[in-house]
Amino acid sequence: MADAPPPLAACALRLGDDALILGQRLSEWCGHAPAIEIDLSLANVALDQIGQAAHFLGLAGEIEGKGRDADKLAFHRDVMDFANCLLVEQPNGDFAQTVARQFLFSHYQELLYAALAESKDARFAAIAAKALKEVKYHATLASDWVVRLGDGAEESRARMIAGLDWMWRFADELFAADEIDAALGLDKAALRSAWDARIDAVLADATLERPAAHRPVLGGRTGRHSEHLGHLLSEMQFLQRAYPGAAW
């Protein structure tokens, strides 16, 4: 993709890519979770994210106007054209690491969708408003697990701390604002204090401390990803790449 997409298309891509990559990651758990109930709830979250991804990527393609649909965008771009945040592409690790990722991301996504639901752009507002209830549930689910694992047994506590520590350096990127988000009238930086308050309240309930400040790792929004994303894409895109032009 040589030309940069129009700013509104880029906004939709970011939203769609976040949901897509997180949904893909979560679906790796399917059949392997610590209990059947957990398996079902992770699959639920994954399904919601994939559904949201289809909507936002569809919108991105529509705004871009080059005939690319959601599948074309999901399965035929390379790492440098993906605009998801680094947080969602992080590996699942153990269950605590997955919970940490979900916890930090879902609270952000809930605040973001709540803001987007009020957007002047009715297309974004409609998708966000519809998905808001889903992501609220994801945030509650993840928070409950942070508390259970943090204020649980010794091993779970140590793992929860390690999980948060792994993910924490990717939190700042969520709130990094630029002119692309401005095109949609989005002020992500303004979401930070509400997010901080939510995170701190849950951590307190979990008897956990905030992880030590890390130097933020940034770059996902402009295609500067971690090494993990390429592997995720090569798995996800395999069939479309191996059988070009086939319909499924």
Added chain:
Amino acid sequence: MYTTDMTGKKTAQPVAEDPARVAAFEARVANDEFIEPKDWMPEAYRRTLIRQISQHAHSEIVGMLPEGNWITRAPNLRRKAILLAKVQDEGGHGLYLYAAAETLGVSRDEMTEALLSGKAKYSTIFNYPTLTWADIGAIGWLVDGAAIMNQVPLQRTSYGPYARAMVRICKEESFHQRQGYEIMMHLAQGTPEQKRMAQDALDRWWQPSLMMFGPPDDKSPNTEQSMRWRIKRETNDELRQKFVDITVPQAEAIGLKAPDPALKWNEARGHYDFGEVDWDEFWAVVKGDGPVAKERMQARRKAWDDGAWVREAARVHAVKRAAAKLAAE
């Protein structure tokens, strides 16, 4: 089948029980009444049901693995969502069935331990690998299709909680079957590579699907008792024939061919004749020698072992919070 008795042994003779109670029980069952958890039941009935329902539950859970293998590689967003939802349904089926078995006085943990130690069985079908995307179509079409055939009659099985679980499950299985067939249809009408993929999947899954109905009737020692107890309502061979009769035209309709040179419509019988199933293969897989049996059990054991600290945390946390709540009152 998920629920076929694969032990190949006669069930142990029941302990001495009051003949009047046994007779009253048998009469209720013969009258198609539901037996409920609080009702008296012969010990052999209870044990047979635990074995059958838990084996069914294990099949649902192990069955998540071969299809789960393709979720991250599904070819588009729609197929990914459908497959994810399908595998999630199977997990839900496992949950209802474990809950139904628990009403007979066995815990889910005990059943899980029995599976992981190799003591409990699960359907032989899940010991075969999913090699291409077409396998996802073949499993939905054939495996869920065979499951429905066995499970529809079980909606009227004599044990209430089991029958009710079956009603919920059957609705979802028929969705799965249609979705699977739809995948196959697309592939069969697609590029030559896709069509080849579809035929190859049918070639590999055909025999294992026929084996899902269990050994031939004359090698199925518990059939008669199970039929009398209404925990089985049609014999293995009857169900297998029904499956062949329904599936062969479905394959033909999309230009695929079941891999059996003996397959032929028999006008006089009003059924398809078909070749002998490889029963040596079946019994080997029952014994645990399926091509990916080790992988399946390794994956289940890993999920269970790796999840131990999570389940422990949830338990400890619940105890802590309950104590705190009590202290606050």
